Amino acid sequence: MLVILKENAQEVGKEAARMVASAVRANPKIVLGLATGSTPLGMYEELAVLHRAGSLDFSKAASFNLDEYLGLAHDHPQSFHYFMHSNFFSHVNFSPDKIHIPDGSIRSNYSEYCDGYERSIKSAGGIDLQILGIGRNGHIGFNEPNSSLASRTRLKELTRETMEDNRRFFPPGAEIPECAITMGIGTILDARRVLILATGKSKAAAVAKAIEGPISAAVSASALQLHPEVTFIIDEDAAYALTQREYYQRVLELTKKYTPEKLA
């Protein structure tokens, strides 16, 4: 596990975009696992800037989104379909037939649908690089506490805490979705590489448990300790509760002091 500490949320977004861009350049047919939420917004903005500058081509890439609210139509402003199109896909050149987002508008045959999503990931060759945020309760995707660490794509009931965290995105008085379709923790662990981003003090406890705590179903993100290729990119606020925070800060200072040439 690699932990990269950055000064602030903007730098987290830039570093994540730099890593995604270099992965896309190395493998134009990359299969990306994508996340929504406020944390990856800076990364998406930066990727769009690189694309507009002509230095990043997504035309051969494919994507699978982590999750979607159940019961929201694709054009609902709070749906993850809407989020992805307005914040990312409409600014870059993905081929529409290579974009996959769970369909929250389905009304029946949920497990068949979820099994089909898993099969599409497999037939695309599996996810090369999975982007994640983390919830205050340690969830990744909508794998709420006590999700099975071997879980696959399925329907999941949201906790009160997650529903309250999501309320800020909905107009006052609107009904907040109670369920979502989400990739499972097992699905996420199958990705070849995982990049997880966290910013702000409200994530500090979850980040510390995910990185330094025991592996436990109580903190879904702690399952990432089992994955051989995980990078956390976090800002100083999100690193606040790490016992190893000073070490990561020293690495940050050394990275600023020494250019890659000097370290080589």
Ligand code: PGA
């Ligand atoms: P956020 O959500 O980026 O909006 O904080 C992250 C998550 O809940 O996974």
